[in-house]
Amino acid sequence: MQVLAYAVMACMGMDVAHVLQKGRHDLQKLEVTFEGTRAPKPPKRYTGIHLHFAVTGSVPDEAVARAIDLSRTTYCSVSNSLREDIEFKTTFTVKAS
Numbered sequence: 764m765q766v767l768a769y770a771v772m773a774c775m776g777m778d779v780a781h782v783l784q785k786g787r788h789d790l791q792k793l794e795v796t797f798e799g800t801r802a803p804k805p806p807k808r809y810t811g812i813h814l815h816f817a818v819t820g821s822v823p824d825e826a827v828a829r830a831i832d833l834s835r836t837t838y839c840s841v842s843n844s845l846r847e848d849i850e851f852k853t854t855f856t857v858k859a860s
Contacts, residue, residue: 764809767841768797772814774841775853778834779816779827788826791860792819800850809849816855827855 772795783790793816800811818827831853835842842851 764799764801764807767809768799768812770841771812771839771845772797774839775814775831775834776816778838779830782830782833783818783822783826786826786830788823789821789860790818793817809845811850811852812845813852813854816853818855818857820857820860822857824855824857827857831855 776793776795779795780790780793783793796815796817798813798815799809801807802810816827816831835851835853845851
C-alpha cells in the first residue's frame with residue numbers, strides 16, 4: 764500500500780512539475796504528501812486519498828490548480844488506474860521564494 768501511495772505521489776508530482784516548468788513558471792521546490800483512508804476489512808483497499816502539493820516559487824495559484832487538474836484527469840496513469848469510487852482530494856499551498 765505504501766508503494767501505491769508513493770507511485771501516485773511520484774506520478775502526479777512529476778506531471779505538476781513538468782506542466783509548471785513548461786509554462787515557464789519559477790518552480791523552485793515541490794513537495795507532495797499523501798494521506799489515505801483504508802477500508803476496515805480485507806482487502807483494506809484505499810477508500811480515500813488526499814494529496815497535498817506544497818509549491819515554492821513565484822507560481823500563480825491558477826497555474827498550480829490547472830497543473831494538478833491536468834495530472835489528475837489526463838496525464839497520471841497511476842491515479843487514473845485506481846477505482847473510480849475512491850474519494851480523491853487534492854490541495855495545494857504556494858510559498859513565494
